[in-house]
Amino acid sequence: MDFFEAQGKARSLSRRLVLLFALAVTLMIVGVYLVAVVALGVGGAQAGPDGAVAEPELFQPGLFGMVAVGMLLVIGAGSAFRTAQLRKGGSAVAELLGGRRVDPGSTDPLERRLLNVVEEMSIASGIPVPAVYVLDGESGINAFAAGHTIHDAAVAITRGGLETFTRDELQGVMAHEFSHVLNGDMQLNLRLMGVLFGILLLTVIGRGVLHGSYVGGARRRGGKGGGGGQIMLLGIALIILGYLGVLFGRLIQAAVSRQREFLADAAAVQFTRNPDGISGALRKIGGGAAGSKLEDHHAQEAGHLFFSDGIKGAFSRSFATHPPLEERIERVDPGWDGTYLEPKPASVGGEVEQGTKHRGREGASGGGGAGAGSGEGTFPLPFPVPGLPERGTGLAAAVAAAGTLDAGHLSQARSILEKIPEDVRTATRTAEGAVAVVVALLLSDQDDVRARQEATVEDVLGEETLERARALAMGLRSAGGEARLPLLELCLPSLRSLDTTRGDAVRDVVGPLTRADGKVHAFDFAVFHLLRRALPGGNPSRTARVGPGLSRRRDDAAALLSAVAWAGADEHERADVAFRAGAARFDPRTTASMSLQPATGLDLDYVDAALGRLETLPPTDRRTLLDALEHTVRSDREVTVEELELLRAVAEALDVPMPPVAVTEKGPQPDEVRDMSGERTNLDGPGGASE
Secondary structure (H helix, E strand, C coil): CCHHHHHHHHHHHHHHHHHHHHHHHHHHHHHHHHHHHHHHCCCCCEECCCCCEECCCCCCHHHHHHHHHHHHHHHHHHHHHHHHHCCCCHHHHHHHCCCEECCCCCCCHHHHHHHHHHHHHHHHHCCCCCEEEEECCCCCCCEEEECCCCCCCEEEEEHHHHHHCCHHHHHHHHHHHHHHHHCCHHHHHHHHHHHHHHHHHHHHHHHHHHHHHHHHHHHCCCCCCCCHHHHHHHHHHHHHHHHHHHHHHHHHHHHHHHHHHHHHHHHHHHHHCCHHHHHHHHHHHHHCCCCCCCCCHHHHCCHHHECCCCCCCCCCCCCCCCCCHHHHHHHHCCCCCCCCCCCCCCCCCCCCCCCCCCCCCCCCCCCCCCCCCCCCCCCCCCCCCCCCCCCCCCHHHHHHCCCCCCHHHHHHHHHHHHHCCHHHHHHCCCHHHHHHHHHHHHCCCCHHHHHHHHHHHHHHCCHHHHHHHHHHHHHHCCCCHHHHHHHHHHHHHHHCCCCHHHHHHHHHHHHHHHCCCCCCCHHHHHHHHHHHHHCCCCCCCCCCCCCCCHHHCHHHHHHHHHHHHHHCCCCHHHHHHHHHHHHCCCCHHHHCCCCCCCHHHCCHHHHHHHHHHHCCCCHHHHHHHHHHHHHHHHHHCEEEHHHHHHHHHHHHHCCCCCCCCEEECCCCCCCEEECCCCCEEEEECCCCCCC
């Protein structure tokens, strides 16, 4: 199963679950109605005026209508409330469960290790660095990922997991969670949370009714109002029906989640090439006194999110959303001897916490060796991973690898991160430092252009930001062109912490900086579009909705194809050849009226607006669009670093994580990259040829 198939199946499954929950609500309405009939004495045999006994009427349309409307209002209001509460994405879920956001600049060794692992995996998978949370009040060992899209995702880990996992175990668990991000599970999980809360609300109302009837009964002691027992019965029934609804929902969750957990485990092993990591994490859950259970009362509605079953109670085993630990361990470690591990405080003494020097087990975590990612010199997978595509080399393979997890990508990400100077990497971990890094990335090498840019920065952002950006710009040259986009992504978590006023100031300065030389470069566009999402007060997070297909977005597709064509050409003829190479990948009915648009009309705002509308394409059309863009880029058998950055930025905007492509110094090859100096270097997929 490839990335686009997984996204499509997740959407299909989401629609099916809505129908199943509708069935559950219908059954609950019938149940509440029957309880109302008994509790209120409606429909029983009654004597008429003439003394004759009338036949009981079980179905009372008026009462049924009142019950149905009341139930739908309660469940609908509860679901709408929770859904609105979760609109912010993964951060809202983490905070609902008592999570504390980890400061990107944290120097706590355990938190620094967690951030390093998340950053490595984000760069390796092509996912923007998510917000990272710790559930400080939870001693159980667990973790989760949540969000509507890759742009509002968050990952969280319990205090118990943070303190007891080794780095390899932490890496395995995070790889498991990143797999859920890539497979489209997150949006489905948030929808389930909303619906479950609506059903659970019945139990809250039932408790209120029960409490009210008890208090009222005490006040009516010796009085005439004898309806207290019936009201109490109604309250008990609501509680029971509410929990039955939750259990019904958990049965649906279990039917879906169990197989998806197996797939995420398999993907984690594929990504890290180290079965011991995820196996060790599962064995510590089995050996710990607290297991993986969470104390927070919201855990019940979020149980399907967790790495391992986080819900307490008598029914948690029967209605478990996760497969048994034993079965999961045996699948990733067929030689397991059946023993668990006692959780002990993890040591971080052997790791360089401020950087990414730690490589874990040689050849197991993708950390070294020419064979990383190809299976040579790495720990062999103990089982087949269904649907994993064959990976070749070159840009086409990189596009085909979108949404996949591979040890070679992790190795390439580490290589990129190690090239970034330590002062630059440190700057990305504070809000103002990240602002200075963004400015440094956009400063021109041309003296006259740079002078205009610096005047703008000093006027809008201040002299201190300008001086810091100047100092950082010198170090950026040594990192190389392939590090620019990952470096921008490392800045995003810190930039999100800016207040709205400062965020607006940064947004205001980006446009003038990118237009200072009168041209729009590919990287400038990437910065412009990614910051539009990330900065406070910018474009609100969307919920991965699906809009019209390419046949109705041909003008927007033509604008994007034209921008990519012009990014790698300096004359109309070459740009037109590139454009037609990409357009040929579309359906003929889509390309009938498409033509290369002039470079003068392709400014930042125009192309950005077109891309914004293309973000809602169905998954299959996004695949077609990326395929067309890839053919546009490769039409001249060369790929510039800027073209590659633009392609990755577009893929990210379309919620399609595209892993990094390694640039290795060799002679001219069928696919080759030209850096900004014009030198040609070979373009290989991760884990390809190395020196």
